[in-house]
Amino acid sequence: MELDPEFVEEFANLKVSTRKISPEELASFNEKAPLRERSQTKHPSYAHIPQFFYVPPPPADRLRHLLRKEAHSVFLQQQAEEQLDSEELNQLWDRLKEHVTETTAKKQQLISYDDYCKLQSIVGDKCRKYLTARLFAYLLCDSAYLGFVEVATIYNYTIRKVWLTQCRIGLSFYDEVGQGYLREFDLENYLVDLLPTLSQIRDCMQPSFQKFYVCTAVKRFFFFLDRLRTGRIRIRDILASGMINELMELRHEPKKTDTETETEESSPPNCFSMPAVLAIYENYLSLDQDHNGLLSKQELVYYGSGTLSSVFLDRVFEECHTYDGEMDYKSFLDFVLALDNRQTPQGLHYLFRMLDVHHTGYLTEQTLHYFFKGIQEQMVAFSEEAVNFEDISNEIFDMVKPKDPRKITLQDLNNCGQGETVVSILIEFHKFWAYENHNNNPQNI
Known part of the structure; x- marks a missing residue:
């Protein structure tokens, strides 16, 4: 894009100044504004670039806001009507079985590309959107049968795609913006x-x-x-x-399975199930000893094993939103999710924020020593033999292997694969003690 020479010369002559601008200078500047606008908005290439972003109407513009919302709802409703319903999915399954090319000794029904094309020609327009040549090629890459795709794989993919589309449409209805x-x-x-x-x-x-x-x-x-x-x-x-x-x-x-034990071992519990949610809520109520609906630091001390260091809990109440120094249920949920998921980037991000006392974006040896003092206090309380901090500090830096040998960043913790262990031994005594005695008493840190 070639800029106007007059505009380039004007821009080159600009200088930074702290003096006040006189009314005459401001008027002169406004007179030259059309030159800048012409050089930026009248370029021929702009006519070939379609508009790709539409600014949503402001909340004060009630009429435009309601019109946009109604248009969005109509669009989503049209999208929903184009999806396959249960009856159409059943018909698709029948058509797939009618076009099976061959059946293996293990009763696996396979279809070739020729029969797949025949299937495309007889199904309706709604089905044809899913049964594309791209889909067959994609499934063929992972097929164990040369030149064939399992009929069940095509059907399961279609069901999955329909379900995800319906779910996206359902969520989009609540997208107010x-x-x-x-x-x-x-x-x-x-x-x-x-x-x-x-x-x-x-x-x-x-x-x-x-x-x-x-x-x-x-x-x-x-x-x-x-x-x-x-x-x-x-x-x-x-x-x-x-x-x-x-x-x-x-x-x-x-x-239902043969035994409840098999059910529990075969799949992890659903985190949205009633027992899972009740467990968190009941834990909150049990910690709330004064029954005021909020948790103080003295009440949160008893969370989990009851060995979270006082230094770490101080940082939690410094960083989290509180009400007169007490934590509400929402802040407690963040706290629980972080401690229960220390191995995840999200959990480490939360805990690193607590450890980063000076908000510098990294941890130093002094930072580690600050938190280790809380662990040392608990060691004295439990009459355990003291541990040399320098040994622990060296072990932590050896585990993390940060890019800067004197600073540990959040990225370093995520990359090393030992982030969960590092934060655990700095904030919780029983995790530290399990790590310190892992040779004699192996445990999951």
């Missing part, structure tokens, strides 16, 4: 409307507990997906995370 993300308020509304369809929750939840369940579920989404704490998460991130799948599993009754 219309920019592809949900705020906490939007996600809360979505969950409130979704709860009646979750049979595992609906049949055992008291109405008074609903707001606590919604709060717990929303906080889990935002803790893992809103890493920059912007107060919003993208709908595409919600779908890609798999968390929405876990939530939707609660629509169906759990599968």
